[in-house]
Amino acid sequence: MTQLAIVDAYQAFMATAQPLINIETDKQYEAALETLEQVLESANDTVDDPLNPLIDMLSHAIERYESQDQQLAAFVDEADSIPVDIALLRTLMSQHRLTGSDLPEIGDKTMVSKVLNGKRVLSRQAIERLSERFGLRPAMFFG
Known part of the structure; x- marks a missing residue:
């Protein structure tokens, strides 16, 4: 039953x-x-x-x-083909309504553009500064 x-x-x-x-x-x-x-x-x-x-x-x-x-x-x-660090950076920029000029942690807007286009990688120093600014663990930039 x-x-x-x-x-x-x-x-x-x-x-x-x-x-x-x-x-x-x-x-x-x-x-x-x-x-x-x-x-x-x-x-x-x-x-x-x-x-x-x-x-x-x-x-x-x-x-x-x-x-x-x-x-x-x-x-x-x-989306899966975008490197984790670039995807995270784009997300942060979108969420905080930032432009390349708003990220001195990376450099000037030309440098930010090069990073976003995959022509340059984020330096260890830039990752540390971005992590501190946005309250993230640096490991998040590495997936």
Whole structure:
């Protein structure tokens, strides 16, 4: 009898969750992202949280959809190809609305441009100064 109750509960769950687990459209994708965000906010950050299997299901469904979307896959590939230090620097600049002139820790705006374009690397001294300014661990610039 208990096994039938489990099957019934699972079927009821899947009837509701199907559009989030078997994503086929952008609308379902957006709904899955929103649901995952809500579940993550509700979950405790523990290994035995009962919401962890749901988080895994939603995450895998989202990854499956993203891997099938050619534009999204190309975007992910492009993002993955950006070195960690440059990606972090661009993120900091965007979040703090900075230009190349606003980063004396690296040098003048020409030097910042060269770093962002991959023609120069961030020096150890620049990483230390940026880490101090933004309250980051220097290791974050190395992934």
